[in-house]
Amino acid sequence: MNWELARNAGAQFHDHRHASHAHSRPYVISRRGFAGIAAGAAFSAGVWIPGLAEAKEKDEKEKEKKSSQPVPIRGGSPKLGGSFHVFGPTPGGSFDPIDAEPSTITDFNGFVGLAYISGTVQRTDKRTREVRTLPMISSDMRFMTGVFRGVDSRVHEGTFALV
Amino acid sequence: MDVYEPSSGAQIHDLNPSDYHPTGLFWTIEIPEDGIEVNLGKGHASMEAKRVPIFDYGNIGNALSGGAPRTPGVVSFRVVWSGVNQRVNIRNTDPLYGGFAGNFVRNTAQMEWTAVTDDFTFVSAPLRTSSSNFAEIGEERNGSFFP
Numbered sequence: 447m448n449w450e451l452a453r454n455a456g457a458q459f460h461d462h463r464h465a466s467h468a469h470s471r472p473y474v475i476s477r478r479g480f481a482g483i484a485a486g487a488a489f490s491a492g493v494w495i496p497g498l499a500e501a502k503e504k505d506e507k508e509k510e511k512k513s514s515q516p517v518p519i520r521g522g523s524p525k526l527g528g529s530f531h532v533f534g535p536t537p538g539g540s541f542d543p544i545d546a547e548p549s550t551i552t553d554f555n556g557f558v559g560l561a562y563i564s565g566t567v568q569r570t571d572k573r574t575r576e577v578r579t580l581p582m583i584s585s586d587m588r589f590m591t592g593v594f595r596g597v598d599s600r601v602h603e604g605t606f607a608l609v
Numbered sequence: 610m611d612v613y614e615p616s617s618g619a620q621i622h623d624l625n626p627s628d629y630h631p632t633g634l635f636w637t638i639e640i641p642e643d644g645i646e647v648n649l650g651k652g653h654a655s656m657e658a659k660r661v662p663i664f665d666y667g668n669i670g671n672a673l674s675g676g677a678p679r680t681p682g683v684v685s686f687r688v689v690w691s692g693v694n695q696r697v698n699i700r701n702t703d704p705l706y707g708g709f710a711g712n713f714v715r716n717t718a719q720m721e722w723t724a725v726t727d728d729f730t731f732v733s734a735p736l737r738t739s740s741s742n743f744a745e746i747g748e749e750r751n752g753s754f755f756p
Contacts, residue, residue: 447636448611451620451669518633519751521705530673532635533706537743545699546706548745550637553752557647558711559654559690560746561718565739567612569622570730580621582733584742585610587688587720589656590637591645595753605642607658608635609610609625609684 448584449534449541449562453525514596516551516604532608534586535560549590550608556592563587610684610722611669612731620668622731624684624724626661627672638662647746652693652714654746659685665726682726689736690746692716699749710756711749718744 518531523542525534533546548560562584570577588608596602612622626638640658647654664679666672671679695715701707721736733739750756 447623447625447669447672448620451611452673516634516637517752518635518637520708522635524705526673530635531633535743535745543703543706544743545697545701547701547709547751548747549709549749549751550635552708553754555750555754557645557649557654557748558746559647559656559688559718559744561688561690561720561741561744563688563718563720563739563741563744565720565734567610567722567731567733569612570732572728572730581613581615582739583611583613585720587656587686587718588637589640589645589654589688591642591647593754603642605640605645606634606637607640607656607661608637609661609663609686 447534447586449525449536449586450584452534453541514598514600514602514604516594516602516606517553517597519547519550519552536562548588550588551590551594551606553595554590554592555594556590559587559589561587610724610731622729623666623668623672624663624682624726624731625666625672626663627666628664649712649714649746649748652691652716652746654690655688657687661685663724665728680726680728682724684722684724686720686722687736688718688720690716690718690744699747708755709749709751711747713745713747713749715743715745717741 522530523533534541535544535546549558564583591605610624614621625636627636644657660683663684666679671677697713700710718741719736719739722733724731
């Protein structure tokens with residue numbers, strides 16, 4: 447993310463994002479969710495179907511993975527309206543103060559890295575084969591590696607990147 | 610990754626893993642632990658990951674708000690932090706920006722990367738040709754680990 451552009455994007459995106467999700471989610475059932483329901487129905491009926499058993503096992507692993515997910519930091523940059531859980535520390539505080547939280551994960555103890563990087567990239571259009579050299583400007587790249595308290599309140603090890 | 614049209618200055622590619630996370634994590638995705646190396650004493654760190662799933666949202670507005678199509682893809686990258694411009698010890702108790710403490714090294718960073726989406730392939734110039742306008746690495750604790 448280029449923080450100068452993000453500043454211009456501003457807070458209005460937050461409301462729009464939540465509005466669009468609010469309309470779409472209630473009508474969606476995922477394939478994973480459907481598999482879990484189907485597997486549960488088969489077990490309760492005393493039926494053993496290997497494919498459904500595997501689906502249930504996969505569903506359990508997904509649940510375990512979700513429970514060990516990290517928790518986002520409280521709040522977020524006022525320049526983005528405060529609802530995106532990220533700060534953009536910048537020299538001179540042109541976006542957020544230079545000493546602002548660089549991690550996107552809370553209840554975290556470990557190593558972090560942050561950089562805003564510019565360069566060039568060669569892009570090839572897969573359809574036309576056109577090749578162009580384009581600028582990449584202030585791409586925000588971060589890492590967090592260490593221990594964190596997950597959404598399950600237990601401490602886990604993990605390594606994460608903000609891309 | 611933020612890519613621009615040189616003539617107009619408009620952003621034309623915004624590659625990030627968003628698909629807004631269930632717990633609200635901002636554009637943050639788990640990567641293999643062996644992709645990270647850190648040596649704060651030397652001011653060195655590196656981050657490497659391959660085929661990280663992303664979407665190309667086109668621009669920051671669409672990345673934050675949605676509303677326009679996005680294109681799936683994968684990105685591979687290597688970021689290297691090096692040098693020591695400044696060492697800082699931070700204990701930030703600010704109610705908004707703080708709630709953490711740690712030791713940081715402010716230095717410089719470079720990156721090389723590739724990406725493939727449904728429409729394009731991307732190959733960056735070599736790592737040595739890139740530059741950073743701000744970079745830091747550090748060891749920190751926040752939240753329940755913040756004393």
